[in-house]
Amino acid sequence: MRDILISTAGTSLLGNIKNSILNSSNDKYHHIKKYFVSNESKSMAQGLCQLNDIDRICGAEINSVAFILSQGLLNERFYHFILVSDTEHGEIVGNTLLNYYSEPFNKKSRFQNVKIHKVDGLNSDDAKRFKNDGLKNLVRLIVSVVRDYGAERVLINATGGYKAQISFAGMIGQALGIPVCYMFEGFNEVITLPPQPLSFDFEFWLQYYEIFCQLDNIMELDTKWKMPDERFDALVDYIQSDGKYIYELTPTGLLFHETFRSRFKSKKELLPSQSQIAVEEKKIVYEDKNSNKHKGLQKYLEKILKIPFVNSIYIYYYNRDLEKQNIFRRTAQDSVSEIDGWYSNDGAITKFTVKTTAKTIQERDAAIVWLCEIG
DSSP states (O other), X not given: OOOEEEEEOOXXXXXXXXXXXXXXXXXXXXXXXXXXXXXXXXXXXXXXXXXXXXXXGGHHHHHHHHHHHHTTOOSOOOEEEXXXXXXXHHHHHHHHHHHHHHOTTOTTTOOSEEEEEEOTTOSSSOHHHIIIIIHXXXXXXXXXXXXXXXXXXXXXXXXXXXXXXXXXXXXHHHHHTOOEEEOOTTOSSOEEEOOOOOOOOHHHHHHTHHHHHHHHTOEEESSOOOOSSGGGGGTEEEEEETTEEEEEEOHHHHHHHHHHHHHGGGOGGGSOOOOSSOGGGOOEXXXXXXXXXXXXXXXXXXXXXXXXXXXXXXXXXEETTOOOOOEEEEOTTOOSSEEEEEEEETTEEEEEEEEEOOOSHHHHHHHHHHHHHTO
């Protein structure tokens, strides 16, 4: 049941309007010229609605969606997410398409919901920013839609925009298991690329999940990082600045990370077995005797105790003047069955150990990911 369309968008529409409508003496467009003179998005959308949606003047974005709908590739028109470039013209095109696909008069291709996302960094002014910010933000936007609605409901239309953007949108679809549509110039139909299995190594991601999370947020080191696995080489970029080594995921690395974050929910078979201890009998042990000092801690820990593979929780540290990010990670002793956690809130931090039923390293690592992503 595919009812959500994600479309990449370029700016060719504006050139088409200027060259073929405003500068044309063709009587075919005489009656609609008035809509485009002001360059105002709502007016232009109204003018486009009076044209056939497969008219080349409407541009690749509208043409491709028209063929997607006529070929029955969407079951319903529930949501249309349109990803536009980080440019002034991109914003104009985005607002025009927003009005076009929301226009009640446009019954043929109107969607129930339409949302425009500007992809920060996606412009031709700075090649480095295009790569480091633009393509990575493209990944995040598409993945967020897939995470909210499910891959089985989504179709990607990768026809409009920069060539690198189109190519990468196709790669994202392949990685996430989503069909990708593309319309070649001059074709009167779209072709659909079915999702293909990519050689992404799930066990590699699971083993180094914590490092991937650090790299996603930028990892700053005083010395050059000795990568624990040579496969990181294609997934990580770094720069030197003020004597520091700053590492982050490449667009492909981010896609690798986000792909497995999305797929992990369906990997319950990797988790440790269910605890034999009834939930009401599972214990929280407070070594530091601070059970009532940290706001929200008791409720947070009780939620963790309800997770099937958790046996008990042991609290060993409390600081009322320190606040950090909530995390779960391997213990210093690298125990197979134990996981360290931090709860930080209201300016304080509590550190604790979650005792699980894990019997292997892979089960322990899967439990860490589950606690971070879902638990």
